[in-house]
Amino acid sequence: MKILLKLAFSSLLALPLTVNAQQESFPEGTVPNEHNLEGVQWPRLDAQGNTYFRIHAPYAKKVQISFRGPMTREADGYWTYVSPKPETVGFHYYQIIIDSISAADPATKSYYGMSKWVSAIEIPEGLPYDKVQNVPHGDIRMKKYWSEMTQAWRMCYVYTPPQYDKNANESYPVLYLQHGGGEDETGWVFQGRMGNIMDNLIAEKKAVPMIVVMDRGYALPPGAPTVRFDNPQTNAFLAGAAAPAPNAAQRQTPRPAMNMQRMLGMFPELLVKEIVPMIDASFRTKPTRENRAMAGLSMGAMHTYMAVLSNQDKFASLGAFSGGSAGPVDQIDTLYDGVFANPEKFNKQFKLYFMSTGSEENPERVKAFADAMKAKNLKNVVYYESPGTAHEWLTWRRSLREFVPLLFK
Structure with missing residues (x-):
């Protein structure tokens, strides 16, 4: 009797779904x-x-x-x-x-x-590099920590490569990977499909197994007003450029003016003083500058310039996706205490200097800066232009795909 009742109840549950599927x-x-x-x-x-x-x-x-x-x-x-x-x-x-x-x-x-x-x-782009495939998969972990600088609990996501838990005696290089304005530490995990991209590159032996840390890019002193990206002008840039626009002009909507200092906050300083030591203490990292890289998109690219170029003793590689350049090309010799003015020193310091942009987001300035660096005989400079994309996640997924295989080689 119980079996018959269960079957009848299951049939009743299934019936509306079947009818709806037939009607629609x-x-x-x-x-x-x-x-x-x-x-x-x-x-x-x-x-x-x-x-x-x-x-x-x-x-x-x-x-x-x-x-x-x-x-x-x-x-x-x-x-x-x-x-x-x-x-x-x-x-x-x-x-x-x-x-x-x-x-x-x-x-x-x-x-x-x-x-x-x-x-x-x-x-769909129709390519497999950012899709789940039948390969060994890494883990994405949530790591909570207390920040003395912000006087608040913070959280980051940490990708550990396949076999991390099995290979208990092995240490790994670290990539710090930042989101853009109006997004948060979940961006690279979900919108960016970072885990799939990393798993596939590592399985194909195109990339060195590494740890990837994705933190929240907003860090302000206690009591400071929160920075938001929800006014209509900013939304038009952050989402309208990324959304399918009816014409090229809309896709290239200029960035609205905003208080840059408040937007960037003290995250670069927080990263160097608190996040990097916390990650080195919590995971099996190779805690040397040669085994530490940072990359980010848009606002995260600006964070990357500030953190890496001001702390060359901590990082040897950087990636800036849709983040412009480190400054005006006509001031290249004076930027960041003259980091670009001395080719011999630069070439010893940087194992990789990667800049990317979408072909539909006015790439001329970024390309001009990359060309100027190469003209000064600065080595390990890579420029990548994503074809047919604007300020959007497809540009950044492709940029990560191109950037990661060049790291830690």
């Missing part, structure tokens, strides 16, 4: 967005990169998807939107805007961007 039809050739919650069918996309949204809001007067046009009201209480042309390849933030109220789409996973939890849609 989808645009031909479309599949669910890969960031949807499990089993959720909308939003969708097709092989050409067109996107399809469907939102149930029967009492709303106006609904739209951020960085896209307004949605169309249907008779059944749903609102729909189909992109007028294929959207750009990559990972793009978005929100639902219902009668002027913006919120994350409950149909998708949420990601921290623009200083808030938002949704994402992905137009």
Whole structure:
């Protein structure tokens, strides 16, 4: 009797799902967005990169998807939107805007961007380097620690390579990897797919096994006002440039003016004085400058310049993704106490100096600085330009893929 009741109950549970699946039809050739919650069918996309949204809001007067046009009201209480042309390849933030109220789409996973939890849609690149593959996988651990400088508990994510726990006598070099403005320490873990990229590169023997530390890039003295990136102008830059824009001009929206000192805070100092010693004490690291690197995207690239160029006794390699240059190219000899003015000293100090940018985010300044460094006979300088991408996660995933194989060789 119990078995029969269980079978009957299971059938009843399954019935509505079957009926709904039969009743609902989808645009031909479309599949669910890969960031949807499990089993959720909308939003969708097709092989050409067109996107399809469907939102149930029967009492709303106006609904739209951020960085896209307004949605169309249907008779059944749903609102729909189909992109007028294929959207750009990559990972793009978005929100639902219902009668002027913006919120994350409950149909998708949420990601921290623009200083808030938002949704994402992905137009697949079609390459395996950032996908989960059948290779040995490292672990991503959460590490909490007390900061005397900020008088607060902080947390970072730490990637340890495959076999870290089994090879108990082996020590590893360390890469400190920073997020951009309006994002946090979760960015490289989820949006950036750092773990997949590292696992695949290590499995292919393209990269040395290493520890990767991803900390929160906001650090201010106790009582200082919090720095946020949630005003409309900043959002347009941080997300609008990353989102599929209708034209090139929108994709190249200039960075709004902001208090740079407050934005960067004291994180570079915190990294050197507290985070690096904490990581060396907590993990099996190789605690020498030759085995320590730092990289970051956008704001994190500026943190990287400040931390590495001011502490050359602590780091031997740096990577700046979509972070401009260390300064104006016509002042190259005076920047950071003349670090670029002495080729012999520079070439001894730096094992790798890597700069990258997207081809659609005005790369001329970064390339000009890299060219000027090479013209001065500075060695180990690498410039990478991501084709067809702007200030967005696909630029940074590709940059990490190109950067990591060059480290610790």
